[in-house]
Amino acid sequence: MNHPLQKAGRAGFTLVEMVIVLAVLAVLAAVAIPQIQQIQRQVELNNVARSLASAAEHSFALQVSDQNGWPGVWTTAYGVNICDALNDLSSNLVRPSENGGSYGIEIPDGYIVAPAANASSEAVTFSVPNATGGSRDSPTTSVLCALIPE
Numbered sequence: 409m410n411h412p413l414q415k416a417g418r419a420g421f422t423l424v425e426m427v428i429v430l431a432v433l434a435v436l437a438a439v440a441i442p443q444i445q446q447i448q449r450q451v452e453l454n455n456v457a458r459s460l461a462s463a464a465e466h467s468f469a470l471q472v473s474d475q476n477g478w479p480g481v482w483t484t485a486y487g488v489n490i491c492d493a494l495n496d497l498s499s500n501l502v503r504p505s506e507n508g509g510s511y512g513i514e515i516p517d518g519y520i521v522a523p524a525a526n527a528s529s530e531a532v533t534f535s536v537p538n539a540t541g542g543s544r545d546s547p548t549t550s551v552l553c554a555l556i557p558e
Contacts, residue, residue, distance in 0.1 A: 456514075460534060497513060
């Protein structure tokens with residue numbers, strides 16, 4: 409015998425159950441979406457840093473192999489801050505080919521390249537080549553730069 413308050417053959421969800429499920433999903437989305445956006449931004453910054461390091465190495469190698477001059481921007485002997493120089497890519501990187509062109513790197517809006525010593529621990533860091541003296545025979549080391557918020 410069925411209880412008088414029980415419905416025989418009840419199927420589906422009640423409106424209250426559906427509202428509760430939607431509320432739980434909304435809370436989960438409110439927590440997850442900012443995290444996903446933060447991860448996407450971090451991946452973008454990592455890609456830019458990797459591209460900057462690669463372009464700097466390539467530009468340095470081109471300048472070192474050029475018999476007509478020495479890459480002054482890449483030496484600490486002239487007091488140039490190599491990391492700051494990367495903020496002006498068109499002026500401080502050698503073109504990737506004799507026909508011109510560019511490396512296609514854009515520093516994201518709101519970020520600059522600075523020495524890693526000035527950056528927080530969360531900053532994206534990368535190393536660039538550095539000639540420690542003012543001649544072609546100078547030892548080559550590297551300088552640690554970082555992408556930091558302006």
